[in-house]
Amino acid sequence: MSIVLESTVEELLRRFARGDRRACGQVISLVEDEAAEAKPILNKLYPLMGRAYRVGVTGPPGAGKSTLVEKLARHLREYDYRVGIVAVDPSSPFSGGAVLGDRVRMAALFTDPGVYIRSMATRGSLGGLARRTREVCDILDAFGCDYILIETVGVGQMELDIAEAADSTVVVLVPESGDSIQALKAGLMEIGEIFCVNKCDREGADRMVLEIQTMLELRPKNDSWIPPVVKTAAISGLGIEELYERISAHRRYLETSSILEERRRRAVRTEIERRLSEKLQSWLWRRDGFKERVEELVEAVMTRRVSPYEAVDLLFKERGFDE
């Protein structure tokens, strides 16, 4: 990504403020690419953020999340809400287009200017995906979205991190033997605030609702919210309205109990801590001779003359940090 001139950034932000979708896409790309312009742009947009309500939708592959998100978005559009959709695919970079296929189909469905869709695939590293997801949501928030729907495949730790970016987390399961056990294994039972048994026309839907409710009773209670279990058939649109009502009820619960504010405060604190740590590290590594000294110590550890723990203690003392 080439350096964009300052005047160009301002022009970009002017177009962004006018609601230009291409400008929004460009801003997202700059932030995703960690371009030099990302920080000043996010700084400028910061006062505009914090208005959108963020809904995470997660679940195992094949649960019908994309269709559900699409139908939920259409439903939100009936109330004239502006909707952002962030589809996160933490799959391998060389899986390429195939896996993203259904999302591309979803994108093709929307020519509605009140809906903004962004697909995020990992490009090599998974590490920064959760952070980038949060930043993309922030930008869509500043862009004026009332609701942001974040779709992730619920199979591992990554999704738990991404779910942290959401205000309400919807876990989507299908009536299939073993699906609820897999959900349990993947940690989904802990993060769900609303559960959705999708494809509920299939056999075993009611049994699955019961299974989920039983598992939820075993869950340690942190607050007074009891996660509801909604039956949906996303393809026909069945249950979408109830799902929306449950999300709204959860939102009211979070807002009136001030949990929403507390969560956002915690997110700010985490964000500051993380950025501070990054900045501190990069500062240290820029010190004269530091890299070279670390390489010396790496060799000393390789030949087992010192342990990694001793090496770190040594580096710390040499740089004048008192214990």
Next chain:
Amino acid sequence: MSIVLESTVEELLRRFARGDRRACGQVISLVEDEAAEAKPILNKLYPLMGRAYRVGVTGPPGAGKSTLVEKLARHLREYDYRVGIVAVDPSSPFSGGAVLGDRVRMAALFTDPGVYIRSMATRGSLGGLARRTREVCDILDAFGCDYILIETVGVGQMELDIAEAADSTVVVLVPESGDSIQALKAGLMEIGEIFCVNKCDREGADRMVLEIQTMLELRPKNDSWIPPVVKTAAISGLGIEELYERISAHRRYLETSSILEERRRRAVRTEIERRLSEKLQSWLWRRDGFKERVEELVEAVMTRRVSPYEAVDLLFKERGFDE
């Protein structure tokens, strides 16, 4: 975990050095619990590490990993190798015993003093699991294991991190429609150095071998190793010997090409960087008035008077770190 007196630590390490399995378990527990004794213990054991060869075994739930690991361990025992098994279950803490059931069964099988088995479940936080897995392997290494088999459920990012602890990574799949696509999605196709089509008496095993080989051809080549695909039926023991030969071939490849040394050097470097970053952070947070100042800035960010980026810049400058 209460503080163990220094003399007790020395006594513990003496028992550990004599090959006392209970002492080994206690050392692992101290390190897992991040007890005060963990650092000095790891320091003392460091010169004994670096001998074991570490094999990661990963794959989707139900692929038969536990049985495969058990059979591989038995095979290694025929050569009189000492074997450590680390079974990592990144499942939710409240899934409890049920999910760990098959591992308990495996553990019951072994009364062989040449095999040491350790199950690791997450206790609340997933964050430190990969690191703790590495440390447990280090301890088993120091305990005298020739081979360490690390079993993880291959469903997400966590497993990729854990796989980093291994010298050779075996990906286990079963002939089931969609299984290879799921493996692709979970990033398993990228980390596998040896592929194993288990339950190969099932229909579709040969087709799956072909599928995997096709996908591997699409994989960007970093080195000259071409991952072999082995058919096994772990329950009957079929293919276990071939699997062992492939692992040995991979080991020879890594050793003669000095890739093994380079990887271990990289691991040491990462370890030093990580510990340094942790130490630096904890140092900073112990400074006078730092926490309070961060809380002030959190409030300023909440009311959108400053952005998190500006808050961090401010903290950095106030503490006298020049850019």
